[in-house]
Amino acid sequence: MAIQVKRLFAAARRAALGLLALLPFATLADIQPASAEPAMWVVKDADTTIYLFGTVHILKPEINWRSDRIDAAFRSSENIWMELAEDAPTAVSQAQIWKYGKDPAHPLSTKLSPEERQRLRAAAVRAGIAPVSLESLRPWLAAIVLSMAPMEQAGYQSKFGIENQLRETARAANKTIKGLETIDQQFGFLAGLPPELELAMLAQIVEMQMEGVDQLDRMVGAWLAGDVDQLAELMTGDSEVLADNVIYKRLLVDRNQQWAKQISDMMTEPGSHFIAVGAAHLAGTDSVQALLAKRGLNVARY
Numbered sequence: 001m002a003i004q005v006k007r008l009f010a011a012a013r014r015a016a017l018g019l020l021a022l023l024p025f026a027t028l029a030d031i032q033p034a035s036a037e038p039a040m041w042v043v044k045d046a047d048t049t050i051y052l053f054g055t056v057h058i059l060k061p062e063i064n065w066r067s068d069r070i071d072a073a074f075r076s077s078e079n080i081w082m083e084l085a086e087d088a089p090t091a092v093s094q095a096q097i098w099k100y101g102k103d104p105a106h107p108l109s110t111k112l113s114p115e116e117r118q119r120l121r122a123a124a125v126r127a128g129i130a131p132v133s134l135e136s137l138r139p140w141l142a143a144i145v146l147s148m149a150p151m152e153q154a155g156y157q158s159k160f161g162i163e164n165q166l167r168e169t170a171r172a173a174n175k176t177i178k179g180l181e182t183i184d185q186q187f188g189f190l191a192g193l194p195p196e197l198e199l200a201m202l203a204q205i206v207e208m209q210m211e212g213v214d215q216l217d218r219m220v221g222a223w224l225a226g227d228v229d230q231l232a233e234l235m236t237g238d239s240e241v242l243a244d245n246v247i248y249k250r251l252l253v254d255r256n257q258q259w260a261k262q263i264s265d266m267m268t269e270p271g272s273h274f275i276a277v278g279a280a281h282l283a284g285t286d287s288v289q290a291l292l293a294k295r296g297l298n299v300a301r302y
Contacts, residue, residue, distance in 0.1 A: 037067040039226040039282065041289055042302040043263065047270035050263060051077060051302065052288060054231075054279030055162035056223055058148075058216075060155045065162065065224060073302065077274035080170045082163050084186065085179030092183055100187035101141035108135050108142055111199060116206075123206045128153075139198035140190040143205040147212060154213040166276055180259055180277065189250050197247055223279050232284035253286045260291035267297065 041052040051073040059065075074080070109117050120142075124131040127149030134142045158164065170177050193201075215234075222230040259277070266273055281288050289299040 037070065037226055038065055038223050038279070039228050040070060040073065040302045041282070041299050042073075043267065043292060043297050043299050045267060048267050048272070049076075050266060050273045050275060052263075052282055052299070053274065053276045054223065054282040055166075055276050056220055057161045057163065057278060058151060058156045058158050059160045059162065059220070061157070061160045063160075063220070063224070069302070074166070074169065074274050075173070077272045078175070079271060079273045080166065080175050080177045081180055081273055081275040082166070082177065083179065083181055083277050084163075084183060085177050086183075087158075087164050087167060096183060096187060097141075100184075100191040101138055102136050103138045104136040108137055108139065111139065111195075116203065119206050120202075123209050126150075126210060138191070139195075139202040140193060143198075143202045146202075146205050146209055150210060150212050151216060156213075156216065163276060180262060180275075181255070189255070193247065193250070201247070228283050231279055232287075235280045235283060252280060256281055256286055256288045256291055259288055260295060263288070263292060264295050264297065 039054055043050045043052070053070065053073075108120070112120060120134070121131045123146050124134060127146055129145065129149060134145065137145065167177060190198075219231065219234050222234060259275075259281070263275065277288070284290075292299050
């Protein structure tokens with residue numbers, strides 16, 4: 001179980017936080033390509049064109065990812081689709097946080113062994129977080145809080161994430177922004193996990209918390225280079241090991257299947273669409289493109 005959780009957790013953390021991985025590699029300064037652009041795909045017929053673009057949910061402000069090809073596809077699209085129609089901080093309400101992410105009747109420390117409590121406290125201190133502030137959180141939300149802190153300290157910010165940058169561009173051009181999911185659905189993916197898997201996620205974050213920045217650097221470098229194979233390996237590792245895992249299936253495979261259906265439906269009506277989703281969904285054997293191909297659609301690298 002421990003090995004399986006380590007391998008699957010890149011996918012789990014990506015869905016919640018942006019692109020993270022579990023294996024330490026070089027820093028972004030070592031791997032950022034001099035001339036490259038993130039990967040994009042196109043699905044089209046006589047009267048419908050759909051672009052698929054993989055994103056990073058948190059990014060450093062100095063990273064330049066735009067290209068003429070991406071901008072042209074964006075401008076030519078009538079409809080802009082993202083995982084959420086609104087950026088997450090705007091979409092999330094306090095009621096949703098309480099409903100999905102808090103459990104004050106069962107403090108977090110009561111769900112842990114004495115050794116686990118000590119490790120959690122140390123992880124909180126390293127992240128500059130008061131340990132008591134985690135007590136009311138469910139394990140999955142505590143894991144997110146502990147993961148994000150080192151990323152933010154290193155300069156990664158959600159406001160510079162690709163979706164937020166694309167939203168600004170879309171609004172300036174008076175384009176319609178649509179969501180493939182709702183915030184309640186996204187919360188539900190993690191909040192509905194079995195308790196033992198929530199705790200396993202938290203344990204992995206506590207164990208590998210400080211490795212996250214280098215791991216994220218590596219993934220952003222692969223994303224910038226358009227290296228989909230490397231990105232798939234960093235995110236999902238051994239897909240055979242992950243195939244039967246609840247977290248991997250719920251956070252990646254099930255959602256990809258839903259989106260593939262939505263995209264197939266879009267192809268039945270005339271129009272042009274630019275779909276921007278986390279890059280993990282467009283990499284590997286369970287990608288949206290692979291599922292669209294199974295539905296008989298021709299997906300080409302653009």
